[in-house]
Amino acid sequence: MVLVVGIVLLIVLPGVPLAGAVVLLIGILMLVPPFVAYRTTELGVTNKRVIVKMGLIRRRTLELLLRQVEAISVDQSLSGRLLGFGSITLTGTGGVREDFHRVRDPLELRRRIQGQVA
Incomplete structure (x- = not known):
């Protein structure tokens, strides 16, 4: 869900790319622990x-x-x-x-x- 919000922010607010990039990065970081546990x-x-x-x-x-x-x-x-x-x-x-x-x-x-x- 966080990834989707980050992508939407990047698309809807192109003048503020940092906000979308930060949210997108948080979403990616949230995926790391489950991925490590899975692997x-x-x-x-x-x-x-x-x-x-x-x-x-x-x-x-x-x-x-x-x-x-x-x-x-x-x-x-x-x-x-x-x-x-x-x-x-x-x-x-x-x-x-x-x-x-x-x-x-x-x-x-x-x-x-x-x-x-x-």
Whole structure:
């Protein structure tokens, strides 16, 4: 949305290009953290567990045994469906929930987990 406002300001107010350029730059900078998170997330499914590693500077790792997975939920917005990303929630025994956002091809990940559990 910020990108659109920046572009509109550049077009509508050509006499004040700095305002549009600043808003456009802010919009671009807002895209950096989600892009880095998307590019630095690693997901793996073995015959015994699901392994998720996220982060570039601060690393978060989760290992969940497949026998402890009770439910897998996938959420994709329209833009997520078009661009191939979404959120996945793994619910383990005891109600433990792990949410992962901006996951590449979450439906394929769910299919792979279900294939190993079955």
